[in-house]
Amino acid sequence: MNMKTDELDKLVRFRRDVHQSPELGFEEHETSRKVREYLDSLGVEYVSGLGKTGIVAKIVGTGAQSDASVGLRADMDALPLEEKSGVEYASTNSGCMHACGHDGHTTMLLGAVEHLQANNDFSGSVYCVFQPAEEGVGGGKAMVDDGLFDRFSIREIYGLHNWPALPVGRFGLIAGPIMAGGDRVDITIHGKGGHGGLNPHGCVDPIRIAAELIHKAHTIVSREVDPLSPAVLSICAIHSGDLSGFAVIPNTAQLCGTIRALSDEARETVRSGLKRLCESLEHYYGAKIELSIEDKFDVTFNEAGATQTAKDVITQCFGERALERDYKPSMGGEDFAYMLAVCPGAYIHVGSGDDDHPYGLHNPQYDFNDKVIPYGVELLSKLARESLDKQNAKG
Structure with a gap:
């Protein structure tokens, strides 16, 4: 033509x-x-x-x-x-x-x-x-x-x-x-805020929990998914506290990210691993963690x-x-x-x-x-x- x-x-x-x-x-x-x-x-x-x-x-x-x-x-x-x-x-x-x-x-x-x-x-x-x-x-x-x-x-x-x-x-x-098929992931960590210098031991610090969650979430693919089945889990955003509140431990932390995979099996493995991680951190720290996984596309x-x-x-x-x-x-x-x-x-x-x-x-x-x-x-x-x-x- x-x-x-x-x-x-x-x-x-x-x-x-x-x-x-x-x-x-x-x-x-x-x-x-x-x-x-x-x-x-x-x-x-x-x-x-x-x-x-x-x-x-x-x-x-x-x-x-x-x-x-x-x-x-x-x-x-x-x-x-x-x-x-x-x-x-x-x-x-x-x-x-x-x-x-x-x-x-x-x-x-x-x-x-x-x-x-x-x-x-x-x-x-x-x-x-x-x-x-x-x-x-x-x-x-x-x-x-x-x-x-x-x-x-x-x-x-x-x-x-x-x-x-x-x-x-x-x-x-x-x-x-x-x-890839993909999901949107939203996580809200409900802790207990307080003074970062006076009584951090009396708080349930959502930033501390978020840091551990991010670190461990990014190992799910490498240790739970078949390496011959491509998959990705990325935590892409985090919001907690205020930069002007340098001594304030906040009550909550919010995270957002995505799951991607080329097979439904790998995708479900990542979803399952993230659910278990959130449940374990919730019990260990005495926090409440809300996890939402939204199916975006097949x-x-x-x-x-x-x-x-x-x-x-x-x-x-x-x-x-x-x-x-x-x-x-x-x-x-x-x-x-x-x-x-x-x-x-x-x-x-x-x-x-x-x-x-x-x-x-x-x-x-x-x-x-x-x-x-x-x-x-x-x-x-x-x-x-x-x-x-x-x-x-x-x-």
């Missing part, structure tokens, strides 16, 4: 417009409106309001009648960050920015919609899923729960994500787990057949060297996992790194690399056609 300059310019303008007005999960009302307007301009039918602010567009091929169908998914939400990229189209919504490239993903899927609508000589149906709330608030699950696969006969589904760790023109893809699991289809498309479109060899899964999370748990499919990392875009995902200086747009549009468009062709060949 050779994208014309005016076609690319149109998509870049759309992407930067969305970038300038980012919205958090389930609040993508303006973004959703812009997507609907784009679809209306193409004459593409769609259903909106799925999973609150999600959209599903449908393109029916003009070829022989067929029940074959495929889904293409992009996420739309932004992150609660103050943008520091310095670009002229930077966020105008204070404390909110597209720091993960979902503005680019939405744009590439719209580009694929436009291409497939104009070149609809295929047999079957393509469903284009614009998903809200990917950033840890369950938009993928919300769409599934709202009937994504009941209301639309999607037989196979594909998603992609820009990946700054890979150079532009390279793609990362493996069968099986490609992104393991993102690529089905073997869909993965091979994606690999075939990548090598056909971009050459053998475009496919990264010996690719490794990421311990990041992705709630596209909830769709892949219901429908076979694959998730693909699309290289977006170059000298002009040195910042990684979730960085306040990050900006999506517009050079990736033609790659994403071609990949999504060809994935849809290849999936339908394979389904039709099987009969």
Whole structure:
């Protein structure tokens, strides 16, 4: 696919417009409106309001009648960050920015919609899923729960994500787990405060307990999880007391962190170890420790057949060297996992790194690399056609 300059310019303008007005999960009302307007301009039918602010567009091929169908998914939400990229189209919504490239993903899927609508000589149906709330608030699950696969006969589904760790023109893809399952961990230690100099012996010091908890929690993976099964437990934040109260032992300490694993077994081992640790410290110190483990996303699991289809498309479109060899899964999370748990499919990392875009995902200086747009549009468009062709060949 050779994208014309005016076609690319149109998509870049759309992407930067969305970038300038980012919205958090389930609040993508303006973004959703812009997507609907784009679809209306193409004459593409769609259903909106799925999973609150999600959209599903449908393109029916003009070829022989067929029940074959495929889904293409992009996420739309932004992150609660103050943008520091310095670009002229930077966020105008204070404390909110597209720091993960979902503005680019939405744009590439719209580009694929436009291409497939104009070149609809295929047999079957393509469903284009614009998903809200990917950033840890369950938009993928919300769409599934709202009937994504009941209301639309999607037989196979594909998603992609820009990946700054890979150079532009390279793609990362493996069968099986490609992104980790993950939890949010919140811990509150209720102790007994007092004077740090006068009567520390009469206190139940939550900071002392927190220090021991953090130290021991970070040994759970190394001593309780099979070393051949990747897992991570990180305590990432702690709050207790006040820096101006240099002699005040506080009553409570709050901790927050995350669990990540590439298998449900390893994930449950870490959860169990953390629960036992909190219970033992609670009894030993005479404190009360509240532990909350919130399931954020499942393991993102690529089905073997869909993965091979994606690999075939990548090598056909971009050459053998475009496919990264010996690719490794990421311990990041992705709630596209909830769709892949219901429908076979694959998730693909699309290289977006170059000298002009040195910042990684979730960085306040990050900006999506517009050079990736033609790659994403071609990949999504060809994935849809290849999936339908394979389904039709099987009969």
